[in-house]
Amino acid sequence: MLSNVDPTMVTDVVDTKKTFCRICHAACPVEIDIEDGARIVAVRGDRSDPLFQGYTCIKGRQLADQYHDPRRLRSALRRSLSGALEPVSSNDALDEIAARIADIVDRHGPRAVASYTGTGAYQNSVGVPMAMAWHKGFGSPSIYTSLTIDQPAHRTAALRLGSWEAGWHNFGDADVSLAIGYNPMVSSYGAGGGLQGTNPFVKLREAKMRGLRLIVVDPRRSELAGQADIWLQVNPGEDPTLLAAMINVILSGTLHDRDFCDRHVEPGHIDLLAEAVTPFTLDYAARRCGVAASDIEAAAVMFATGTRGSAGSGTGPNMAPHGTLMETLALTLNVLCGRVNQPGDTLESPYMSFPGDTRRAQVIPPSPPTPGAPHRVRGLFGLADEMLTNALNDEILMEGEGQVRALLVSGGNPVQAWPDQEKTVAALRELELLVVIDHRLTATAELADFVIAPRGQLERADIPNVMDRRFPAPYTNYADAVIDSGDDVLNEWEVFAGIAARNGTPIDLPGGRLPVGAQLTDQPLTDDDVIDYVFGNARLPMTEWRRNRQVIHHDNRVRVVAADPDADARFAVAPGDVLEELADVRAELTGADIIRGCEAATYPFRLVGRRLKHALNSLGSELPGLRRVATTNYAYIHPTDLAALGAVAGDLLEIVSPRATVVGVAEPDPDIKVGVIAMAHSWGGMSLTDEAVREIGAPTNRLVDSEDGTDRITGLPVMSAIPVRLRRIVDNR
Numbered sequence: 226m227l228s229n230v231d232p233t234m235v236t237d238v239v240d241t242k243k244t245f246c247r248i249c250h251a252a253c254p255v256e257i258d259i260e261d262g263a264r265i266v267a268v269r270g271d272r273s274d275p276l277f278q279g280y281t282c283i284k285g286r287q288l289a290d291q292y293h294d295p296r297r298l299r300s301a302l303r304r305s306l307s308g309a310l311e312p313v314s315s316n317d318a319l320d321e322i323a324a325r326i327a328d329i330v331d332r333h334g335p336r337a338v339a340s341y342t343g344t345g346a347y348q349n350s351v352g353v354p355m356a357m358a359w360h361k362g363f364g365s366p367s368i369y370t371s372l373t374i375d376q377p378a379h380r381t382a383a384l385r386l387g388s389w390e391a392g393w394h395n396f397g398d399a400d401v402s403l404a405i406g407y408n409p410m411v412s413s414y415g416a417g418g419g420l421q422g423t424n425p426f427v428k429l430r431e432a433k434m435r436g437l438r439l440i441v442v443d444p445r446r447s448e449l450a451g452q453a454d455i456w457l458q459v460n461p462g463e464d465p466t467l468l469a470a471m472i473n474v475i476l477s478g479t480l481h482d483r484d485f486c487d488r489h490v491e492p493g494h495i496d497l498l499a500e501a502v503t504p505f506t507l508d509y510a511a512r513r514c515g516v517a518a519s520d521i522e523a524a525a526v527m528f529a530t531g532t533r534g535s536a537g538s539g540t541g542p543n544m545a546p547h548g549t550l551m552e553t554l555a556l557t558l559n560v561l562c563g564r565v566n567q568p569g570d571t572l573e574s575p576y577m578s579f580p581g582d583t584r585r586a587q588v589i590p591p592s593p594p595t596p597g598a599p600h601r602v603r604g605l606f607g608l609a610d611e612m613l614t615n616a617l618n619d620e621i622l623m624e625g626e627g628q629v630r631a632l633l634v635s636g637g638n639p640v641q642a643w644p645d646q647e648k649t650v651a652a653l654r655e656l657e658l659l660v661v662i663d664h665r666l667t668a669t670a671e672l673a674d675f676v677i678a679p680r681g682q683l684e685r686a687d688i689p690n691v692m693d694r695r696f697p698a699p700y701t702n703y704a705d706a707v708i709d710s711g712d713d714v715l716n717e718w719e720v721f722a723g724i725a726a727r728n729g730t731p732i733d734l735p736g737g738r739l740p741v742g743a744q745l746t747d748q749p750l751t752d753d754d755v756i757d758y759v760f761g762n763a764r765l766p767m768t769e770w771r772r773n774r775q776v777i778h779h780d781n782r783v784r785v786v787a788a789d790p791d792a793d794a795r796f797a798v799a800p801g802d803v804l805e806e807l808a809d810v811r812a813e814l815t816g817a818d819i820i821r822g823c824e825a826a827t828y829p830f831r832l833v834g835r836r837l838k839h840a841l842n843s844l845g846s847e848l849p850g851l852r853r854v855a856t857t858n859y860a861y862i863h864p865t866d867l868a869a870l871g872a873v874a875g876d877l878l879e880i881v882s883p884r885a886t887v888v889g890v891a892e893p894d895p896d897i898k899v900g901v902i903a904m905a906h907s908w909g910g911m912s913l914t915d916e917a918v919r920e921i922g923a924p925t926n927r928l929v930d931s932e933d934g935t936d937r938i939t940g941l942p943v944m945s946a947i948p949v950r951l952r953r954i955v956d957n958r
């Protein structure tokens with residue numbers, strides 16, 4: 226029970242609690258009115274917050290719906306012999322799960338046991354670290370997260386190019402910003418060095434008043450593109466060509482920072498890169514990208530003649546063909562223009578949960594982009610500390626040594642979110658053991674052997690872990706549990722620690738070895754204890770975080786210091802494989818050439834992804850307040866294209882990719898490029914045929930082929946800019 230709620234009191238005690246929303250990573254501070262310690266009666270943005278100033282979005286304001294949804298799971302479920310899911314205590318469920326995992330490890334080795342942490346548990350500040358520590362504890366490399374079906378190239382490109390320890394220029398004092406396929410006004414997501422989703426409308430207005438010039442690359446006039454000084458309405462999947470042409474403009478006009486490049490780029494690489502981008506002329510890029518040559522040139526000049534500010538990319542182009550190359554070229558623009566923090570600068574974002582108050586102004590040398598454990602498929606390797614989710618279906622389906630046989634899904638929804646839906650369903654059905662931690666009976670949970678009901682975000686303590694690297698100020702916040710429902714629900718870490726305790730698995734964290742045995746006593750660890758262990762090497766100790774809620778630490782910024790005297794690492798802007806891939810791109814007709822058999826005559830449209838304000842991936846459409854906005858993930862299409870199909874708003878469109886078919890509900894949108902259709906991902910349930918598309922939407926991931934056209938480094942399939950053809954179909958609505 227809450228300390229300041231007297232359980233003996235009569236009804237109608239309304240208590241206002243400050244916390245922050247964790248539906249997405251943005252961590253907007255909210256005030257919640259709670260009646261009788263357990264019932265949320267109001268949620269509003271906290272206007273007193275110095276950074277957010279009351280900003281929230283429609284999803285956060287629906288927290289009460291999520292909390293009190295009658296379908297919300299409030300205890301664990303176990304698949305019975307009859308095949309139905311039946312209630313079981315969390316404790317009994319953990320006993321059985323731990324025993325079955327131990328048995329699978331005995332029979333098949335630790336690699337056979339995998340976990341996948343999705344968005345739902347990413348926003349739990351200890352979710353990913355606990356899963357990782359658990360895997361290390363029993364020697365299993367099979368740790369997976371949504372990162373590797375999101376934008377893994379942010380990591381791989383930075384590794385093969387090299388990176389700057391003190392980071393790219395901040396947004397806060399930038400005079401130019403190049404935003405390639407992201408939209409923080411809706412997603413609250415911004416590339417490193419770009420506008421973040423922290424009160425984004427105000428922050429953008431402030432930046433423009435300061436003189437910021439904004440360049441946006443997006444096939445749709447997104448909410449961010451609508452604010453741009455230059456908007457390049459690129460054909461989906463052609464960003465590598467566009468960026469190569471911009472680099473060509475910069476290098477051939479000597480607009481780059483020659484002094485910086487002389488000191489920090491591998492000798493000879495500028496010349497090699499200049500030669501490789503020479504064929505990407507303005508006219509060529511203009512034709513291929515569907516953008517005026519003069520606009521591409523103006524964007525390149527605008528970016529290069531700025532003094533501060535960086536380029537960065539989001540999900541759209543990362544999920545399109547050649548994602549790692551695209552990200553490499555975006556970062557290369559930053560290198561060429563010397564857009565790095567220098568001694569005397571400070572970092573804008575807090576990094577309060579990381580060790581160290583200083584960063585050196587020097588290059589972290591290039592290294593292999595995927596240095597992790599080998600996959601058994603497609604010649605892929607994992608990242609340093611996790612494997613590639615886009616290869617997990619294959620790891621489950623492919624027989625032989627190392628086959629994955631047990632999967633613990635923590636706050637994720639593979640059936641809807643993973644690329645190649647049919648394969649995902651086949652893989653999940655193949656598992657010996659599927660455990661899902663989710664408060665909803667999702668399409669994935671329907672296939673599970675056990676479903677664990679998690680504590681909701683308001684029932685657990687957290688720090689804004691994702692935003693600690695992204696906030697536009699050195700800001701800290703801390704959330705306590707503000708509700709205790711008394712339900713049999715577990716924090717994600719309790720699931721991992723509970724299994725570890727039963728199987729004798731050590732959990733080693735920066736703060737030391739977690740005494741997991743406490744879980745089996747009547748004095749188990751608390752959230753705060755575990756947060757202390759996970760962030761045990763933070764530059765601002767967690768005791769200080771707890772004391773500093775909604776505080777901007779103006780005097781406590783990470784400072785940039787001089788390079789080590791012997792630092793001699795340099796950026797590799799033209800390694801052999803980048804030059805090779807650039808030549809391959811130049812030899813294509815369109816990016817879709819990397820997928821077999823999808824010539825333009827057969828697949829004339831490109832389907833792109835987009836986020837919706839009222840949904841968070843697969844979450845939202847089931848909640849009454851959000852359902853009111855829409856019950857389907859509309860297929861947004863230009864009115865000209867819609868008319869050419871003989872269709873009108875609300876008609877059903879059959880959308881066919883080389884891999885499969887989905888059905889979408891047409892919605893005319895003049896802001897989208899002709900020849901493009903935009904749909905949010907992760908809608909639709911378990912059905913593979915979309916007969917209920919108007920009520921539940923349809924999953925674009927069924928259209929995705931996980932074997933053909935995948936990124937050569939990250940293995941990421943083409944999940945945006947998917948070649949498709951469209952046809953109006955008649956239904957009997």
Ligand SMILES: Nc1nc2c(c(=O)[nH]1)N[C@H]1C(S)=C(S)[C@@H](COP(=O)(O)OP(=O)(O)OC[C@H]3O[C@@H](n4cnc5c(=O)[nH]c(N)nc54)[C@H](O)[C@@H]3O)O[C@H]1N2
Binds near residue numbers: 349372637641834
């Ligand atoms: N085609 C296509 N596919 C995509 C994308 C795309 O743009 N296009 N985007 C990709 C990206 S960027 C991502 S990140 C992935 C997302 O992939 P996932 O993370 O696997 O998918 P979500 O739908 O976000 O699933 C999150 C689940 O967590 C649950 N949840 C919410 N809160 C909690 C909590 O506190 N605890 C627990 N245990 N569960 C909770 C929700 O009910 C939901 O079912 O999808 C990827 N898939």
Ligand SMILES: Nc1nc2c(c(=O)[nH]1)N[C@H]1C(S)=C(S)[C@@H](COP(=O)(O)OP(=O)(O)OC[C@H]3O[C@@H](n4cnc5c(=O)[nH]c(N)nc54)[C@H](O)[C@@H]3O)O[C@H]1N2
Binds near residue numbers: 413444
């Ligand atoms: N409301 C809401 N917020 C979310 C989510 C959500 O589902 N709903 N999901 C969360 C997650 S998991 C993530 S990873 C982030 C993602 O955050 P963002 O990356 O900002 O995601 P989007 O808003 O979909 O923006 C992607 C943009 O890329 C454009 N695009 C598509 N294809 C291409 C292409 O080939 N080239 C270029 N240049 N642009 C292209 C689209 O038109 C779209 O405007 O958002 C997070 N926040």
Ligand code: SF4
Binds near residue numbers: 284
């Ligand atoms: S932007 Fe994200 S954190 Fe903020 S209110 Fe919306 S869902 Fe919650």
Ligand SMILES: [Mo]
Binds near residue numbers: 344371375
């Ligand atoms: Mo994501």
